[in-house]
Amino acid sequence: MDIAMAEARAASLRGEVPVGAALAGPQGQVLARAGNRVEEWHDPSAHAEMQVMRAATRLRGGARLADCTLYVTLEPCPMCAAAAVHFRIGRIVFGAYDPKGGGVEHGPRVFAQARCLHRPETVGGMREREAGALLRDFFAHKRV
Amino acid sequence: MDIAMAEARAASLRGEVPVGAALAGPQGQVLARAGNRVEEWHDPSAHAEMQVMRAATRLRGGARLADCTLYVTLEPCPMCAAAAVHFRIGRIVFGAYDPKGGGVEHGPRVFAQARCLHRPETVGGMREREAGALLRDFFAHKRV
Numbered sequence: 449m450d451i452a453m454a455e456a457r458a459a460s461l462r463g464e465v466p467v468g469a470a471l472a473g474p475q476g477q478v479l480a481r482a483g484n485r486v487e488e489w490h491d492p493s494a495h496a497e498m499q500v501m502r503a504a505t506r507l508r509g510g511a512r513l514a515d516c517t518l519y520v521t522l523e524p525c526p527m528c529a530a531a532a533v534h535f536r537i538g539r540i541v542f543g544a545y546d547p548k549g550g551g552v553e554h555g556p557r558v559f560a561q562a563r564c565l566h567r568p569e570t571v572g573g574m575r576e577r578e579a580g581a582l583l584r585d586f587f588a589h590k591r592v
Numbered sequence: 593m594d595i596a597m598a599e600a601r602a603a604s605l606r607g608e609v610p611v612g613a614a615l616a617g618p619q620g621q622v623l624a625r626a627g628n629r630v631e632e633w634h635d636p637s638a639h640a641e642m643q644v645m646r647a648a649t650r651l652r653g654g655a656r657l658a659d660c661t662l663y664v665t666l667e668p669c670p671m672c673a674a675a676a677v678h679f680r681i682g683r684i685v686f687g688a689y690d691p692k693g694g695g696v697e698h699g700p701r702v703f704a705q706a707r708c709l710h711r712p713e714t715v716g717g718m719r720e721r722e723a724g725a726l727l728r729d730f731f732a733h734k735r736v
Contacts, residue, residue, distance in 0.1 A: 505636065530695065
């Protein structure tokens with residue numbers, strides 16, 4: 449989660465919504481790390497989670513990620529949660545809950561759907577205050 | 593939809609699940625076209641829809657796609673439907689319905705969620721038989 453937090457802070461300095469992610473393999477090794485690149489890449493799908501899942505799968509030549517843990521500073525949105533199903537992510541550990549835009553504990557609750565083909569184990573609220581403060585500071589500054 | 597169908601057929605010949613997409617701008621001009629590349633790119637997120645939305649947004653330097661129509665041969669999955677919200681797609685026209693994996697008329701019904709920030713107009717079932725036949729033929733052949 450330290451790496452995900454560092455990526456979120458780096459994203460903030462680039463003017464991106466400060467969300468960061470890291471993908472850890474079965475021995476805890478970091479397979480990929482990324483921050484939000486939506487603005488820089490002109491790509492609304494360039495969320496931190498999408499980037500690390502894609503990078504890790506490419507690195508492993510296509511193997512799915514059932515033995516991996518995705519660390520991310522904010523509750524994944526429905527797009528990223530549904531992508532985590534396609535990538536067969538084993539476990540997701542996230543920081544702040546996102547009642548407005550989240551898709552794991554809020555909104556469509558992607559993994560709770562009857563037709564969901566794969567349900568990652570999820571742990572929410574890890575270092576929630578710190579992750580939430582990063583986002584609040586960013587948006588408070590944007591509004592000035 | 594002709595282009596999306598052609599992309600689906602081309603995907604099938606590459607051994608990919610035959611789904612194709614085309615993204616049309618406000619005057620009906622084709623901004624992007626793509627077929628599934630999940631296997632070839634070792635990327636479970638490389639659905640046809642994701643590719644055309646990303647390509648079109650890059651092409652337009654980041655402008656969202658509210659004046660565009662996404663044509664796709666199969667009902668978008670929850671990941672692609674949620675991505676269409678991020679990209680602010682104006683309209684989605686899809687072919688076959690997907691009761692198992694769809695996310696528009698089935699499963700999480702992404703656009704029907706109370707917190708959904710943008711709801712594309714959707715038209716389902718266009719050339720449904722033809723789009724469905726492509727998928728059935730592909731899977732029947734895979735099982736032989």
